[in-house]
Amino acid sequence: MRLTKFTDYSLRVVIYLARHPDSLATIADIAREYDIPSTHLMKVVHRLAQCGYILTVRGKGGGMRLARTPDLINVGDLVRDTEDNMDIAECFSPDHQSCPMLPACALKSVLVEARKSFLATLDFYRLSDIMGGATPSLVAPLHQAHGTFAPPSPGKKKRTS
Amino acid sequence: MRLTKFTDYSLRVVIYLARHPDSLATIADIAREYDIPSTHLMKVVHRLAQCGYILTVRGKGGGMRLARTPDLINVGDLVRDTEDNMDIAECFSPDHQSCPMLPACALKSVLVEARKSFLATLDFYRLSDIMGGATPSLVAPLHQAHGTFAPPSPGKKKRTS
DNA sequence: TACTAAGATATATTTTACATGTATCTATTG
DNA sequence: CAATAGATACATGTAAAATATATCTTAGTA
Ligand code: SF4
Ligand code: SF4
Numbered sequence: 001m002r003l004t005k006f007t008d009y010s011l012r013v014v015i016y017l018a019r020h021p022d023s024l025a026t027i028a029d030i031a032r033e034y035d036i037p038s039t040h041l042m043k044v045v046h047r048l049a050q051c052g053y054i055l056t057v058r059g060k061g062g063g064m065r066l067a068r069t070p071d072l073i074n075v076g077d078l079v080r081d082t083e084d085n086m087d088i089a090e091c092f093s094p095d096h097q098s099c100p101m102l103p104a105c106a107l108k109s110v111l112v113e114a115r116k117s118f119l120a121t122l123d124f125y126r127l128s129d130i131m132g133g134a135t136p137s138l139v140a141p142l143h144q145a146h147g148t149f150a151p152p153s154p155g156k157k158k159r160t161s
Numbered sequence: 162m163r164l165t166k167f168t169d170y171s172l173r174v175v176i177y178l179a180r181h182p183d184s185l186a187t188i189a190d191i192a193r194e195y196d197i198p199s200t201h202l203m204k205v206v207h208r209l210a211q212c213g214y215i216l217t218v219r220g221k222g223g224g225m226r227l228a229r230t231p232d233l234i235n236v237g238d239l240v241r242d243t244e245d246n247m248d249i250a251e252c253f254s255p256d257h258q259s260c261p262m263l264p265a266c267a268l269k270s271v272l273v274e275a276r277k278s279f280l281a282t283l284d285f286y287r288l289s290d291i292m293g294g295a296t297p298s299l300v301a302p303l304h305q306a307h308g309t310f311a312p313p314s315p316g317k318k319k320r321t322s
Numbered sequence: 323t324a325c326t327a328a329g330a331t332a333t334a335t336t337t338t339a340c341a342t343g344t345a346t347c348t349a350t351t352g
Numbered sequence: 353c354a355a356t357a358g359a360t361a362c363a364t365g366t367a368a369a370a371t372a373t374a375t376c377t378t379a380g381t382a
Contacts, residue, residue, distance in 0.1 A: 040371060040372095058379060059380055
């Protein structure tokens with residue numbers, strides 16, 4: 001069970017941008033910073049722009065910046081948008097419905113619930129919580145059992161799916 | 162993000178065995194039932210035996226059966242034992258410690274917590290909960306917010322890791 | 323206008339984890 | 353000893369992901 005590098009790179013990009021809010025950053029900048037292939041970052045950046053997390057500027061002097069402030073970018077949402085295969089088991093795909101246990105597999109229900117828990121945990125965090133550096137706001141300490149306190153203000157917009 | 166077929170097959174095997182408690186089942190039996198390659202099942206069965214979930218009997222008339230009753234087999238444990246790569250991100254592996262964000266990456270902490278949530282959800286279920294069929298015991302209904310009730314009796318032994 | 327630097331887009335290739343296959347060995351029954 | 357079961361080792365195939373290449377478009381600037 002792992003997330004793709006595509007997703008991790010996506011998160012690194014927005015973290016980088018959150019840390020450098022005063023100027024446009026280029027793909028080359030970020031690729032250099034993290035020592036990852038710029039060719040891969042191109043696709044990442046494109047996706048992030050499509051999904052509205054960043055704004056890009058073409059041409060000389062161009063680059064990218066966050067489309068919103070870090071406290072309005074939710075980690076769970078970003079992972080949902082960048083990880084394109086969230087099919088825990090074979091039967092989660094509209095194709096591959098050949099498992100004889102369908103349609104009433106109790107295991108599948110459990111896996112659905114587990115995935116929900118995974119994403120729900122991510123939903124408790126915003127980019128401002130994971131960008132590191134000096135963030136002297138009242139950020140919920142990590143590793144805290146998040147069921148015990150109310151999520152700090154906005155950061156999570158309910159989505160229909 | 163997906164689990165391997167190896168893990169799903171492992172679960173199918175124990176479900177099958179739970180449903181057929183009165184005789185030894187062979188790899189061929191189970192492969193036929195689910196229409197999956199017996200060659201893959203061999204490895205699955207071997208792992209399940211190594212981890213103590215099933216007992217195998219070699220030779221003519223041999224086969225396998227559960228080593229414990231279904232209410233003593235925990236889904237989370239079984240997934241931990243069969244899914245051999247639980248490295249959500251690159252940095253989770255002892256090798257690949259090259260990400261410049263280490264060692265104080267706030268994102269990693271969040272991912273660790275999310276993985277914990279995923280497995281904790283699975284920990285709430287036992288084989289007896291997912292084996293389907295007529296189980297007229299007081300089983301917790303699936304999809305229920307499991308934070309709101311006490312886990313039904315045993316089924317989950319705390320492990321040190 | 324030409325040049326350059328940036329992202330956008332499409333396609334191709336490489337790599338890797340996973341799945342599957344084959345062959346052989348060992349144990350057990352009858 | 354023959355047949356049937358899992359145990360074990362190794363080889364191969366496959367598909368998703370990662371990476372690379374090439375070309376196009378946009379925008380600033382000399
Ligand atoms: S066993 Fe259940 S969870 Fe696994 S593939 Fe079949 S239907 Fe899906
Ligand atoms: S960015 Fe954080 S979570 Fe991702 S690989 Fe680096 S250290 Fe791990």
